[in-house]
Amino acid sequence: MFVRIVKLSFHEDKIPDFLANFETIKDQIRAAPGNKLLELYQDQNNKSIFFTYSYWETETDLENYRNSAFFDEVWTFTKKLFNDKPQAWSVDKLASLV
Known part of the structure; x- marks a missing residue:
């Protein structure tokens, strides 16, 4: 499973x-071909920071x-709202314990 994590501020x-x-x-x-999961998170301490997790x-x-x-x-719409450069990581999911 290929995972994309993006930090947005x-x-x-x-x-x-x-x-x-x-x-x-x-x-x-979420309906994009190959997308298996989409999640949005907001930092607890800095409400201006969000993370998206998407599984492909x-x-x-x-x-x-x-x-x-x-x-x-x-x-094009989203980048006009930023106060800092976004950061992205592409990672391979190795384990998941639920």
């Missing part, structure tokens, strides 16, 4: 815009999503 007054947009697009992201069948599935017109539209 927003201007405080832009958080409602981000959350409203995420609410409208989350199902489309393959790295190619993620790259196809990232090269789509839909992603371009989402990213």
